[in-house]
Amino acid sequence: MKIEVDYKRCEGHGLCEDQAPDVFELDDEGDLIYQFEGQDVPAEHQTAAARGAAACPVAALRVVQ
Amino acid sequence: MTTTETAPTYSGDIYTDAALLEPYEDYRALRELSPAVWLEKHGAYAVARYDEARAVLMDSDTFRSANGIALNEPANEAILGCTLASDGELHAHLRQVVAHRLTPRALRPMKDLVRERADELVAELVERKSFDAVADLARALPLSIVPDFIGWPQEGREHLLRWAGANFDSFGPMNERAQRAMPQCGEMAAFGAEVVRTGNVLPGSLGAGVLEARDKGEVTTEQTMMLMLDYLAPSLDTTISAVGSAIWLFSQHPDQWDLLREDPSLIPNAVNEIVRIESPIRAFGRLANVDTEIGGVPVPAGSRVLVIYASANRDERKFERPDEFDVTRRDAVHQLGFGLGDHGCAGQGLARMETESLLHALAQRVTRFHVGETERALNNLIRAFGTVQVTVDTED
Ligand code: HEM
Ligand code: SF4
Numbered sequence: 001m002k003i004e005v006d007y008k009r010c011e012g013h014g015l016c017e018d019q020a021p022d023v024f025e026l027d028d029e030g031d032l033i034y035q036f037e038g039q040d041v042p043a044e045h046q047t048a049a050a051r052g053a054a055a056c057p058v059a060a061l062r063v064v065q
Numbered sequence: 066m067t068t069t070e071t072a073p074t075y076s077g078d079i080y081t082d083a084a085l086l087e088p089y090e091d092y093r094a095l096r097e098l099s100p101a102v103w104l105e106k107h108g109a110y111a112v113a114r115y116d117e118a119r120a121v122l123m124d125s126d127t128f129r130s131a132n133g134i135a136l137n138e139p140a141n142e143a144i145l146g147c148t149l150a151s152d153g154e155l156h157a158h159l160r161q162v163v164a165h166r167l168t169p170r171a172l173r174p175m176k177d178l179v180r181e182r183a184d185e186l187v188a189e190l191v192e193r194k195s196f197d198a199v200a201d202l203a204r205a206l207p208l209s210i211v212p213d214f215i216g217w218p219q220e221g222r223e224h225l226l227r228w229a230g231a232n233f234d235s236f237g238p239m240n241e242r243a244q245r246a247m248p249q250c251g252e253m254a255a256f257g258a259e260v261v262r263t264g265n266v267l268p269g270s271l272g273a274g275v276l277e278a279r280d281k282g283e284v285t286t287e288q289t290m291m292l293m294l295d296y297l298a299p300s301l302d303t304t305i306s307a308v309g310s311a312i313w314l315f316s317q318h319p320d321q322w323d324l325l326r327e328d329p330s331l332i333p334n335a336v337n338e339i340v341r342i343e344s345p346i347r348a349f350g351r352l353a354n355v356d357t358e359i360g361g362v363p364v365p366a367g368s369r370v371l372v373i374y375a376s377a378n379r380d381e382r383k384f385e386r387p388d389e390f391d392v393t394r395r396d397a398v399h400q401l402g403f404g405l406g407d408h409g410c411a412g413q414g415l416a417r418m419e420t421e422s423l424l425h426a427l428a429q430r431v432t433r434f435h436v437g438e439t440e441r442a443l444n445n446l447i448r449a450f451g452t453v454q455v456t457v458d459t460e461d
Contacts, residue, residue: 011168013414015398018333030170055398057413059123059406 001041002064003053005034009060016061020045020052024061032060072362073098078106080237085443088347089388092376100360101370107136107238109350109369110359113376115383117360118401121351121372125152125407128370133352135236136369137243143235143250147291149299149408156407162278163292164411166271172414175214182209183422191430191457198434198453199442203308204301206419211300214415215293216270221256225301228253230444232298236349237445257293261286271296296412304416306345306449307336308423313453314339314390316434321392326428335392336420341400342390344375347448349404374401375448433458 003023010032016024023045025033036042041049053061075098078084079091095102095113102111112118121128134150135141144150148159165171186205190196204226212222231249234242259265261279266272272293279289315322325331353368364370378400379387391397403410410416435456442451 011164011414012170014169019398030168030173051396057403057405058409 001046001049002039003034003036003041003049004062004064005032005037006060006062007032009058010056011058011060013057015055015057016052019055020048023049024052070099070362072101072103072110072364074103074105075111076105078238079104079111080107080240080242080445082443085445085448086441088375088448089379092373092379095373096376096380096382099362101362101364104371107369107371109136109371110362110364111371111373111376112359113373113380114360115377115380115401118372118374118377119405121359121370122401122405122408125156127354127357128351129354130156130351130408133350133369136350136371137235137237137239139239139247140235140243140250143247143254144291144294146288147295148411149295159284159288159292159295160411162284163271163275163296166274167411167414169414172418175210175415176418179206179210179418179422180425182206183419183426187423187426187430191427191459195437195454195456198312198455199305199309199450200452202312202423203305206308206423207301207304210419211304211415213267214271215296215300216266216268216272217297218260218265218267221260224252224256225297228256229298229300229302230442230447232294233302233346233444233446235445240445242443242445253298254290254294257297258290260293261290299410300412300415302444302447302449303345303412304419306343306447307339307416307420309450309453310343310345310448311335311339311420311424312434312455313436313439313450314343316436316453316455318390319433321390322428322431322434324392325424326432329425329428331392332421332424332428333417334394334397335424336417337397337400338390338392338394339420340402341378341384341394341397342388343448344378344400344402345447345449346402347375347446348373349446374404377401430459431457432460 012030014026053063095111100117104111129152131152132141231246234246235250237243275292278284348371351370356366381387403413437454440452442449
């Protein structure tokens with residue numbers, strides 16, 4: 001499982017981070033840091049990552065595969 | 066996808082006083098019938114289930130907002146060209162001019178102010194013991210924050226709530242409520258145009274930013290007027306609805322209030338749950354751009370489609386015990402009450418901040434809410450109380 005982040009669309013609402021703090025993080029500037037950019041999401045984080053992606057209110061996160 | 070059925074017809078009017086007061090049985094019936102149901106009285110396909118509502122919101126190429134938001138033509142014409150009622154690149158451009166001022170990051174400097182105002186307000190009301198949770202609490206906070214933030218001049222503010230309510234009434238079918246609203250929407254638009262013409266906005270405000278964008282040639286004067294309305298109309302009644310419903314919900318579910326008081330970190334989730342179970346905006350429309358389908362039901366090009374957030378949020382296919390208010394609900398964040406995707410609410414950061422701040426302030430002081438007289442404020446689009454008389458218990 002991979003997650004595609006549309007950084008242009010992300011408005012920093014942070015709801016993804018609330019759901020999956022090990023996967024998504026907002027830095028001090030409010031910019032999104034996605035821990036598994038370009039990689040497969042490790043199995044132990046997949047459930048949380050999918051929950052985080054589904055929580056994004058502007059649909060900036062897309063689960064692929 | 067193959068289309069297998071045609072849409073069943075629903076003959077009920079879901080905008081009568083009685084239906085607006087108790088909408089949830091109609092919504093349940095619509096969900097039972099089909100993923101898309103033809104609303105004979107309103108000339109639109111109702112999308113009442115969660116999965117399909119989500120799919121429609123996410124497919125903004127097929128389901129357009131220009132000429133699509135309201136259930137009647139005059140209202141659609143009146144709002145054509147604002148962020149809410151535009152598509153594609155134009156929409157992205159308009160949204161980018163303003164929305165960056167509303168992101169959680171941009172709002173960070175507001176946080177202390179909103180907290181402080183909420184604390185002051187709640188301290189004063191708790192001292193009084195009895196108050197109207199709508200007039201004195203739910204309206205008071207947004208009115209003390211949002212008009213300044215948008216930069217609206219002092220004169221004219223006394224009309225804001227009336228205009229905003231009219232704006233939402235006008236988005237329904239052309240019933241009596243919508244007819245009564247149209248002239249007032251005209252007043253609001255005229256006032257917005259005057260503000261743009263005279264540049265009479267508070268310095269440093271969101272409105273001032275929009276005027277700067279005009280001066281830099283990023284938006285036209287006409288677009289500037291539409292943008293002013295974009296951020297005026299939906300920024301008050303929605304939050305007022307959520308806060309009024311919150312107090313009523315917690316008065317009916319004291320166990321949920323205890324949970325919140327014990328663990329205030331539940332407050333953000335509680336806001337999702339409030340917006341889920343009593344969605345402030347019932348529904349918005351779309352216009353099908355091409356022949357398409359919704360959950361396998363064919364929908365021809367040119368059809369009006371009504372996405373009923375308030376029904377999707379109680380879909381038993383998606384949420385367990387959908388009619389139960391549960392602030393610990395794990396998937397409350399999936400609620401669609403703020404919309405989703407391209408048109409997902411641009412102001413939700415502010416709305417969440419206001420509502421969370423009030424709940425924080427109340428949780429520190431109030432042990433119980435006892436509700437007296439309540440009255441609904443009937444509106445084609447907004448579900449809200451007009452009055453919630455409440456008496457509070459405190460620890461000492
Ligand atoms: C609890 C409070 C609120 C609720 C439930 C709410 C709900 C919504 C919904 C459902 C939409 C989606 C429209 C669509 O799908 O076509 C929306 C859009 C929008 N909201 Fe909110 N809203 C709230 C508060 C606010 C506030 C405080 C502001 C402004 C400060 C605001 C500004 C907007 C704007 C500008 C849009 C249009 C976005 C676009 O089309 O790109 N809202 N809102
Ligand atoms: S929830 Fe969406 S908008 Fe918010 S920070 Fe995460 S990706 Fe960005």
